[in-house]
Amino acid sequence: MTSTDRDSGGPSRLRERGASVAVAMAGMNVATYLFTALAARLLGPQAYGAMASLLAVLLVVTMIQLGIQATAARRISAEPEHVAQIEREILSLTYWCAGAVGVLLLVLAPLLDRLLRLDSVATAALVGLTAVPLTIVGGQLGVLQGERRWWPVSVVYLASGVPRLLVGTALILWRPDEFMAMLGVLIGTIVPALFGWYALRIKRPAREHVEHHSRRTLIREILGNSQTLLAFMCLMNCDVIVARNILPEHDAGLYAGGLILTKAMLFLPQFVVVVAFPAMSTAEERRGALMRGLTLVLGLGVAGVLASAVLPQLALIFVGGDEYAEIDSRLWLFAVLGTALSLLQLLIYAVLARQGTKSVYLVWAALAAVLAIGSQADSIGTLLLTVVTIDSLLFLGLLVISLHRLRSPVSDEELPPEAVM
Structure with a gap:
């Protein structure tokens, strides 16, 4: 991506791009809100309380997703000449983190079940499975955002909300309990990861390798960003x-x-x-x-x-x-x-x-x-x-x-x- 690609269109064009992403995020948030509101109505206070506590755990887990996204977007935007190396390192690190987080949460499923009084280890295990595509989306969005590819960014954001609303609501209508609600969340999280994979399916060869964008330095920055976002996510939930x-x-x-x-x-x-x-x-x-x-x-x-x-x-x-x-x-x-x-x-x-x-x-x-x-x-x-x-x-x-x-x-x-x- 050249500087011309990044800056063409001037300030008005940049405002239009920002507005399109904002609209997509608004659509995602509206769909997520509607799913939550429908779940609360269909499940009732007791089952919805269990679902809400699981979603709160999942939101805290997104500290890794958001930390990776912020790191990727900042680095690619600042140094587009190294986009190939950064993309390769970020995506590789993203897949590794997604697997590690998923396995850890699966191991901790019995503890979550007891802590949240779910009486269902299988329901608690869905948090670990959902964390995998959720983390992957963070790396994908970071790369796309840093490359200023606003259309794929918008699609991924919309896909993060709409499938959850449609699939999750259908599953709850079929069987109104917290397991089916979380299964809908899992399926709805896989969809944006597939869109992100499709948008990034074509790889480009790296022109040169610089130490500044090595995996070690990326991990260091991700930890810094994630620490700040973790604190806010924990407080929020x-x-x-x-x-x-x-x-x-x-x-x-x-x-x-x-x-x-x-x-x-x-x-x-x-x-x-x-x-x-x-x-x-x-x-x-x-x-x-x-x-x-x-x-x-x-x-x-x-x-x-x-x-x-x-x-x-x-x-x-x-x-x-x-x-x-x-x-x-x-x-x-x-x-x-x-x-x-x-x-x-x-x-x-x-x-x-x-x-x-x-x-x-x-x-x-x-x-x-x-x-x-x-x-x-x-x-x-x-x-x-x-x-x-x-x-x-x-x-x-x-x-x-x-x-x-x-x-x-x-x-x-x-x-x-x-x-x-």
Whole structure:
């Protein structure tokens, strides 16, 4: 890929490309949300609570997928002359990681079964099987994104949501239990991996080999990116696991249902990250891009919170129906939690854009606080208020640090890419 290929069309053309990917991601998120909402309605609180806890484990596993994707995209975009070597090394490393993660989770299936009170090792094993294609998609998307191949990127994103909705819903209608729901997730994850394989089926010979893109340096950068994303993923999903262990099964299922609205509020402004991330990667545009992004995310969040407070019965339809009516008065607070997480997500990607290394410690501290304080909760309301408070305090702390770091063109927190850990 030449510089002409990368830059043709000027700024307006680049905005169009960003918009097409954002639309595809929106389609993926809508399909994923619809599948989750339908599953909640069809399965009921108890079975859906089990499914939600498994999806939370799977989301934490995606730290590897996202770490590989970020590393591949950054390196190929920065040095397109070495795309062949980077692609070969990234895909080889991706397949190795996918196999290792899958085997590890299969071995841990009995532990997951006991921890999540599933009474089905086979259901827990589906998490390990799903992790394999999920990780592979991360490497494929990273290569395609770095090469600016926006059409295949968009197709893979859409394929990550639509097949799950169609196949997963059909399986749940056939037999409404958590095993069939997770089987639908597994099949829906294989489809985008097949699209990614097809888009990358033609290999190109490497012109030269440079040590900077060796497997060792790639692993080092992936670990750095994954550490930051792991902290956020754990924070984003740990409360449903806490609820599963401290609340009665019915209440844990109600809490999981409320989190459907939280996830909707989180994913709704995800396109902002897609559009703002390139600008946040440049020293001159970082501060302005971050502030504009936060303003837009906050505006969407306030609108969602107000809608949930004024029209709780309408919001309840999206959560799962009358079976979840016990939490209708708290839905606005679930929307507040989703807004806090969406703001945190933008700040986390701002840290990745400038290759920061220290701010992530605050995220780990917030995770520890949720686990320690949240485990003492004795009701849905107490747990929800605890998580909202901790996440909001984390957002304020990261915002202050980010604004301080961005006062100068280059943050003193930044390190060379290969030194980020």
